[in-house]
Amino acid sequence: MVSNNFSIGFFDSGVGGTSIWKEVITLLPKESTIYLSDSKNAPYGEKSKEEIIALCKKNTEFLLNKNCKLIVVACNTATTNAITFLRDNYKVPFIGIEPAIKPAALITKTNTIGILATKGTLNSALFEKTSKTIRKDIQIQETIGKGLVELIEGGQLNSEEMSVLLSSYLNPMIANNIDSLVLGCTHYPYLIPQIREIVGSKVKIIDSGQAVAKQTKNILTNHKLLNIDDSNPAKHQLYINKDKTALKQLLYPIEAENIEIIEREF
Numbered sequence: 304m305v306s307n308n309f310s311i312g313f314f315d316s317g318v319g320g321t322s323i324w325k326e327v328i329t330l331l332p333k334e335s336t337i338y339l340s341d342s343k344n345a346p347y348g349e350k351s352k353e354e355i356i357a358l359c360k361k362n363t364e365f366l367l368n369k370n371c372k373l374i375v376v377a378c379n380t381a382t383t384n385a386i387t388f389l390r391d392n393y394k395v396p397f398i399g400i401e402p403a404i405k406p407a408a409l410i411t412k413t414n415t416i417g418i419l420a421t422k423g424t425l426n427s428a429l430f431e432k433t434s435k436t437i438r439k440d441i442q443i444q445e446t447i448g449k450g451l452v453e454l455i456e457g458g459q460l461n462s463e464e465m466s467v468l469l470s471s472y473l474n475p476m477i478a479n480n481i482d483s484l485v486l487g488c489t490h491y492p493y494l495i496p497q498i499r500e501i502v503g504s505k506v507k508i509i510d511s512g513q514a515v516a517k518q519t520k521n522i523l524t525n526h527k528l529l530n531i532d533d534s535n536p537a538k539h540q541l542y543i544n545k546d547k548t549a550l551k552q553l554l555y556p557i558e559a560e561n562i563e564i565i566e567r568e569f
Contacts, residue, residue, distance in 0.1 A: 314362035314376065340543040378400065404418060486508065
């Protein structure tokens with residue numbers, strides 16, 4: 304029997320999905336969460352669809368064994384490659400994350416939008432299907448952010464190497480007159496300050512965090528699973544199967560007694 308007091312589960316190929324997790328716990332402060340950072344296998348974007356599905360299956364079963372009432376697939380690559388499999392094989396509600404190219408297409412004035420994402424996301428059938436729904440007069444400048452996830456996972460968020468890579472990916476998009484930039488990986492919102500310095504103030508940067516948080520609330524409401532119990536504070540467990548330094552770096556300045564970081568194999 305599923306209880307309202309059960310936790311919301313999250314998993315990502317690493318620490319980047321905490322950008323989504325933060326939005327959810329902000330919107331839903333009564334909800335306890337369990338976050339799974341599969342940093343040992345990051346990035347998923349360079350793996351085959353079969354490998355991605357196998358990893359998503361493992362992560363899902365870990366969270367179900369912890370009695371999670373809903374699972375947020377806090378990874379664009381995992382969503383675009385495995386969300387159909389997960390929904391077909393498990394009864395728990397899943398919330399996936401896709402690059403927000405539809406909102407970008409609605410606001411563009413130059414009819415040119417950029418998307419920075421992993422190879423696994425851009426090459427997926429789901430991304431191709433979504434792209435085909437965009438007006439034909441809108442150009443999509445796709446760029447694979449190779450190396451960005453590895454630097455973030457390695458605690459090199461503000462390194463010179465990161466700055467060089469970002470400039471090499473973003474400057475060609477600027478030259479092609481983009482006015483909207485879609486961040487197609489949950490790691491990338493942590494790069495927004497550096498991205499802003501490169502693209503300037505006229506380019507709209509779009510990520511999916513707030514939209515996913517709102518959808519999480521909607522699904523919990525529709526399934527009558529919202530936690531309405533005020534007697535106990537929400538608790539948050541974050542599991543990581545690699546060194547936790549990068550995870551702690553991204554959580555700062557969030558410090559609370561009800562947040563526990565657990566470094567272990569899974």
